[in-house]
Amino acid sequence: MxxxxxxxxxxxxxxxxxxxxxxxxxxxxxxxxxxxxxxxDGDVSWHVAAGRWILQNRAIPTTDPFSFTMAGHPWxxxxxxxxxxxxxxxxxxxxxxxxxxxxxxxxxxxxxxxxxxxxxxxxxxxxxxxxxxxxxxxxxxxxxxxxxxxxxxxxxxxxxxxxxxxxxxxxxxxxxxxxxxxxxxxxxxxxxxxxxxxxxxxxxxxxxxxxxxxxxxxxxxxxxxxxxxxxxxxxxxxxxxxxxxxxxxxxxxxxxxxxxxxxxxxxxxxxxxxxxxxxxxxxxxxxxxxxxxxxxxxxxxxxxxxxxxxxxxxxxxxxxxxxxxxxxxxxxxxxxxxxxxxxxxxxxxxxxxxxLWVPFEPKHSQTTPQQLLAHVPAEMRREAVLNGYNFGGPLILAGIKPYIDGRADMYGDAFVLEWWDIVSGDMPKFDRAVRKYDIRWTLLSPKEPLVKQLDASPQWRRYYSDKVGVIHVRR
Structure with missing residues (x-):
């Protein structure tokens, strides 16, 4: 030694x-x-949105104020x-x-x-x-x-x-x-x-x-x-x-x-x-x-x-x-x-x-999809969406209630694993989610298997897409 x-x-x-x-x-x-x-990371956006909610309400939320799937659920x-x-x-x-x-x-x-x-x-x-x-x-x-x-x-x-x-x-x-x-x-x-x-x-x-x-x-x-x-x-x-x-x-x-x-x-x-x-x-x-x-x-x-x-x-x-x-x-x-x-x-x-003074606009991506969200009309923003995981935070920051976001601890194992099956192409589970929540559109990564399923479905049509994401709407 x-x-x-x-x-x-x-x-x-x-x-x-x-x-x-x-x-x-x-x-x-x-x-x-x-x-x-x-x-x-998509969590950046929902953290900002949560801070805004706290500042506006002068209180710390005890239930979910952001998603439509867990609205009112303890958080x-x-x-x-x-x-x-x-x-x-x-x-x-x-x-x-x-x-x-x-x-x-x-x-x-x-x-x-x-x-x-x-x-x-x-x-x-x-x-x-x-x-x-x-x-x-x-x-x-x-x-x-x-x-x-x-x-x-x-x-x-x-x-x-x-x-x-x-x-x-x-x-x-x-x-x-x-x-x-x-x-x-x-x-x-x-x-x-x-x-x-x-x-x-x-x-x-x-x-x-x-x-x-x-x-x-x-x-x-x-x-x-x-x-x-x-x-x-x-x-x-x-x-x-x-x-x-x-x-x-x-x-x-x-x-x-x-x-x-x-x-x-x-x-x-x-x-x-x-x-x-x-x-x-x-x-x-x-x-x-x-x-x-x-x-x-x-x-x-x-x-x-x-x-x-x-x-x-x-x-x-x-x-x-x-x-x-x-x-x-x-x-x-x-x-x-x-x-x-x-x-x-x-x-x-x-x-x-x-x-602070030098502008810093992030590139178009799943965690900052400004260009993609710009193509979502006002009436569609008020309807239920099934989204990819990374899109959840940006949706919240844009004032759109997501299906899921980065707060996995609130959604729980059963919900997150079922969502994973859905975006992996499990159409029966997807159809049940559509009926349960009256889902009118989807926002997914082009790589998600569900995208191909929706392209082939007569009940859905591709509304807009780019290299970051694909939007489908229900016919």
Missing amino acids: VARQPLIRPERYGFFDKLLFAVFVLFLPPLLASKPGLFG IAHEWLSEVIYASAFDFAGFAGLAAIVALAVTALHWIVFAHLRKRVGPVATLVSFLALDLILAKFMLARPHVLVWPLLALWTSLLLDYRDKEQVPPLWFALLVTVWTNLHGSFPIAWIVAAPIALDAVMSARWSRPVLLGWLTFGIASVLAMLLNANGLTQLLLPLNILGMKSVYLIQEWNPSSPSISPLFYVVLLGTLAVVMLRGAKLRLGETLLLLFLLGWAFSQIRHQSWLVIVATMVLAPHLTGERAAEPLFPDKRVRRLWAGGALAVVALLALLR
């Missing part, structure tokens, strides 16, 4: 640190938030805070507003990661860590609620590690971060998953000291209570478990197991990291090992969990993989440091305003 030997940092690394900060914290996030696929709007943020941005500046919010969230994430790494590793390790981080996160960079909790996850992990290393117990007020997290996104159980192993390492380092054990236990209880401060109470805490137990979620790609064919970059980064771990002879603490193994297994089980793994692994693992000594403060003088921090915040604000 090769022992790590700290290296003396040359003075020129000070310039390298500033360059890394400028590139990865100030200028890269707005570029990442301008990528064409930022709106490549937990558990990501209401994210939806209000996105709706406000969209109403202010359209899709450019959504991109600006994503840019700010990614900037905050990068700033926190940079601050965490700079106290622990040198600039080369920081550069490699950011490259690995962004290679994985780019796939998940969408204008959806999960992006808003990325900086919270990084901050939560960083501060817990800081308190562990200082042999201190986190203050109870710090648990309020979990309250914000719980109302932003349904991934809040990750706060427990991260905190428990770090607490284990802290208690073991203190030789199971009673005060330390009770301190971390009290903080854990405070974190649980903080999660209860949400719009739905205990019901919201059980929602992630209910979603994980659904069979139909595997019809959605992000819920499928990871594989090299779907996410090759994840495996490239993973294999590279494992190689460095073996070459450096990294020695992780027990809690750190358990944490990374759990998140790795989670990422293998479902693609969507890769983002949580790479953020936490960057914070936990990077300091064990480098021989570079951490730097002195980037600006030792406090006054200079405050001036530079203020200047950096001003640059972030300027770039965010620029992102």
Whole structure:
């Protein structure tokens, strides 16, 4: 096993640190938030619509206000805070507003990661860590609620590690971060998953000291209570478990197991990291090992969990993989440091305003089918439609009630699986749905088998089609 030997940092690394900060914290996030696929998910639209509903009604919905198939059915709007943020941005500046919010969230994430790494590793390790981080996160960079909790996850992990290393117990007020997290996104159980192993390492380092054990236990209880401060109470805490137990979620790609064919970059980064771990002879603490193994297994089980793994692994693992000594403060003088921090915040604000000002119209696609919906006349918009899954969110944002949308937890397994059979060409089930809901038109992807069935049916005629979608109307 090769022992790590700290290296003396040359003075020129000070310039390298500033360059890394400028590139990865100030200028890269707005570029990442301008990528064409930022709106490549139908959920973006219904999240905006939900935020609009909350702002207009000054309340959080408890039943479905959007679809005709589940009208009045109980619905937990558990990501209401994210939806209000996105709706406000969209109403202010359209899709450019959504991109600006994503840019700010990614900037905050990068700033926190940079601050965490700079106290622990040198600039080369920081550069490699950011490259690995962004290679994985780019796939998940969408204008959806999960992006808003990325900086919270990084901050939560960083501060817990800081308190562990200082042999201190986190203050109870710090648990309020979990309250914000719980109302932003349904991934809040990750706060427990991260905190428990770090607490284990802290208690073991203190030789199971009673005060330390009770301190971390009290903080854990405070974190649980903080999660209860949400719009739905205990019901919201059980929602992630209910979603994980659904069979139909595997019809959605992000819920499928990871594989090299779907996410090759994840495996490239993973294999590279494992190689460095073996070459450096990294020695992780027990809690750190358990944490990374759990998140790795989670990422293998479902693609969507890769983002949580790479953020936490960057914070936990990077300091064990480098021989570079951490730097002195980037600006030792406090006054200079405050001036530079203020200047950096001003640059972030300027770039965010620029992102708001520059128009950002997404290309015509199933998740942003503006051209397709423009061909739907007003009278047809009021009639029942059977739609493809990705079209559900855009229909809601356009004021059209869908058959189904991205809220699979509300629709339930039976409904989603039956819809899947219908669009896969099961005509008896389709006919039953037509009679039950009085469906007058359909909006489907050209690749759906049902499209060919409708083309051949004398009861339906093709009304309009393009490369994104096909509209049929009932004769």
